[in-house]
Amino acid sequence: MRRALAGVLITAVVVWVLSVKLSAFRDFQIAEIAAYTTAVAGLTVLTGLSGQISLGHGAFMAVGAYTIALLMLHLNWSFYLVLVLAGLATAGAGAVVGIAAARLSGPYLAGATLMLGIALPSIANAYPGVFGGEQGLPVTLATPGFLGVSFPPTRWQAWLAGAVALVVLLALASLSRGRVGRDWRAVRDDEVAAALAGVNVARARVLAFVISAACAGLAGAMLAVITNLVAPGGYPVTLSITLLTAAVIGGIGTLPGAIWGSIVVVVLQTYITDLATSHGLSPTVGANIPVAAYGAILILVMLVFPQGLQGAIRKLLTGFAGATPLRRNPAPDESPEKEGTHELL
Amino acid sequence: MVEFLQLTLSGIVFGMIYAAIALSLVLIWRGTRLLNFAQGGMAMFTTFVALEIVYKTHSYWLGFVVALAAGLALGAVTELTIIRPTLNKPELNSVIVTIGLLVLLEGLAGILYGGQYRSFPTAFSQSGLHIGKTALGVGRDDVFVALAVLATTLILAVVFRYTSAGLRMRAAAFNATVARLAGIRVARVLTVGWALAGLLGALAGLLVSPSTYLYPDSMDAIFVYGFTAAVLGGLDSPAGSVAGGVILGVGLNYVAGYVGGGRGSDLESIAAMGLLVIVLMLRPAGLFAGAKTRRV
C-alpha cells in the first residue's frame, strides 16, 4: 500500500507540473486522460480481478454524466456533493446490472453487457423532454473563486479530474489488497472452490460491478464537465470498446495499466486525427483511423502480448520489485494449453 | 386488427434476419464454444463490397453472389489467422480478439467508404402486397427475404444431417477427440464452420441493409438482436435460432408499434435487452432446451 501511495503522490506532482507548464489544450487532454483512467481502472478491476467481462461500461459513464447534468441543471447544490451523488447513482445502476448478470459468464455476460451499452443511451432519445434528446444537456462548472479571476478553467478541470482519478486508484488499490480483492480473485479463478472456501460468490461479483460502475459514473461525470455537454451521441458502443482497449493495452487487471492504457488511447486519438488532417485526409477518414487502429491493436496485443504495457514494464523491473499485489495468478496467456478447457481470466 | 397483422408479418421478416445472424453464431458456438462478436461487422463489410459491385456493374445479383463469396472467405481467413491461436487460451482472449476484429472492420469501412448512411438496393420491389383491399404490411422483397433465409437454413440442415461432410462437422463439434481418432481433420472442419457462418452473416447483411441503411455501425444492433435470438432459441440449437428470431422480430415490432408516444422504436433495444436478461436468468439454455445435454 505504501508503494501505491508513493505512486499516487509522484503522479500528482507530475500532473501538477505538467498542467502548469503546458497549454490549455494539453490541460484538457490531461483531464481527459484522468477521466478515462477512472473508468478504465474500474473496468480493469471488474474484468481482470473478478473475471467478469463488460462490453457496456460506456453505458455507466452515460448514467454518471446524465445524473450530474440533471442535478446541476435542476438543483443548486455543491459540485462535490453532486459528483458523489453521480457516483452513487451509477453504483446503483451497477448493482442492478450486477445482480442480473450474477449468474452469467463468458460470452453470455459479454453479449448482455454489449447490449446494455447499445440500449441504455437510447433511453435519452426516447424521453427527450427529460434528457434533452439528441442535443443533450449542457454542463458548466465554474472555477472556484479562491484561485483568482484569471486562472485557466482547463487547468482547474485537469486538477479536479486528476484528483478524482488518483483517489479512485488509491481506493481500488486498497480494496484489491484486502479481503475483497482476495475474494474477487478466488471467484475469478475457480467459483466452486471459492464457494467451498466460504466466499459469497454472488455478492463478490455484484460488488465488483457496483464498484466498477461507480468508477465509470464518476468518469462520465468528469468527462461531461470538461466537455461541457452530455448527449446520447457521446456514448456509442465504440466508447465501451475504447475502455476495454485501454484496459487491455495497459495490462488487464493492473491499476498502473489503467493509466498507460488511457494515455495511449487519448493521445492516439488526437495524434492520428491530427496526422490525418495534416495529410489532407477527410475528417471522416481521420476519425476512423484510430478506430481501425484500436481494432488492430486489440488483436495484436491479445495474440502477441496479452499482458499489455504493465506486463512489459514488470518484466523489465523483475528483480527490483518483487511480488506485485494485484496479480498473483498466471497472466492471460500463460496458462498451459489444456485440451477442451475454457477458463475465464 | 389490420395493424396487428401488418406488425406480425413484418416482424416475421425482420425475425428471419435475426435468425440468420443467430444461425451463424450458433454454427460457430457449436464448433468452437466461442461467440463471434465480429459477426455483424463482417456482415457489414461484405455488404459494402456488394455495394461497390452493384455500383460498378449495375447488377444486384452479381453483388449478392460476390458478397456471399466474400463472407465465406472472410470467415475462413478470420478463423485461420486470429481465432486459431486463441483456441486453448482463456475465454477472455477470444472475446477481445473478435471485438478487435469488429472494431477494425468498422474503422476500415469508415476509411474506405465513409460514414454516411448509404442506401442499399432490394432484390425485388418493396411495394406492399395486398389481399383484396387489406395492405399486408410486407412487400415482394420481404417475402424474398424470408424465403432466402428459410432456404439457406434448410440447405444447411440437409447438408448437416445427410452428408459425410455434415457428419464430420457434427462429430467434430460434439466430441473433437473421438472425431480426430476417426481421422476427421477437426481443424479443417472448424475453418469450414467459420466460412459458413461468414456466408450466413453476409446474407443477413444483404437482406437487412435496405431497411437500416448501410454505414459502419449499421450491423451493431442487428448483431445484438441476433445474439438475443440465439440465446432465446438456445445457443446449441439451429432450429431454436429460427424460432427465437421470429419471436424476437415479432415481439420487437409490437413494442415499436404499440408503445405510445412514438418512442416505441427507441425503446426496442431496451425491450430486447430486457427479454435477453429475463431469458438468461430464468432459462439460460434457451426457451426450447430439450433434454439433450452436451457431453463434456
Place this chain on the structure above:
Amino acid sequence: MTDGGITGQALRIDGVTAGYGEVTALDRVTIEAKPASITAVLGANGAGKTTLLRTISGLVRARQGTITLGEDDLTGKTPEGTARSGVAHVPEGHGVIAELTVEENLRLGMLSRPVPRAEKAVRLDEAYQRFTALADRRRKLAATLSGGERQMLVIARALLARPRLLLLDEPSLGLAPRVMAQVLDLVASLSRESGITTVLVEQNAKAALAIADTGVVLNLGRVVATARAGDLAEDVALRHHYLGF
C-alpha cells in the same frame, strides 16, 4: 467375416518417453507386437497404460523414441494422421458420440480413408449381421445404448475402418462380468479372423491374459515384464506384485 485383405502388421515401440507437462508418464518404453497378435498391456492405475495408447495414436506426442507400424513411421503423427494410416484407437470410457445415432457412429468409422458408397453399404451390412443388437437400434441415438452395447458399437466402428492396428483402452470398464466376458471374446475372435494386430489395455489382467498372446506389464511408466501371456499368468510372484491376483 471377409476381411478384404487385411493382414496385421508388426508394431514396434522403441524407447518411447512421453508425458504431460512436468510429469513423465512413459519412460523409455520398448514393446514389440507381432503381426496379427493380441498384446495385453497391464499394470496398476497410473502405470502409463492409457498414455501408451494415446502416444501411439498421436493424442500425446512422444518426446523420445520411435513408433512404427509395419513400414510406416507413426512417430509424431497427429491422431488424424495415424487414423489415416490405419490405426483405430478406442479410448477409455468415451468412444461413442452420444448425440449421434448408432448408424452415424458406425459411419464415422469409414471416414478416415475414402471408401466408395457401395463398399460402405457392404461393410455396414456385415457389421449389422454380426452385431444384431446394433442393427435393431440403428436409427436410435447412441445415448440410449447400454454400456455393453456401446462397447459393441465402438468396436464395430473401429473395425469398419479396416484398421491395421487396433488399440483398445479398458473395453470392459464399467461392464457387468458376463458382458465383459462377451466383449473380450469378441475381441479375441475378431482378431483371429481378420488378423488385426491388437493392443489391449486392461485392468482385469486375468481376463486379458486369457485371450492375449503376449503380456507386457508397466509400472510407473516403465516396462517391468514382457512374456508370453500363458507364462505371465503362471508367474505367481509377478501376478501378486503388479497385477493383483
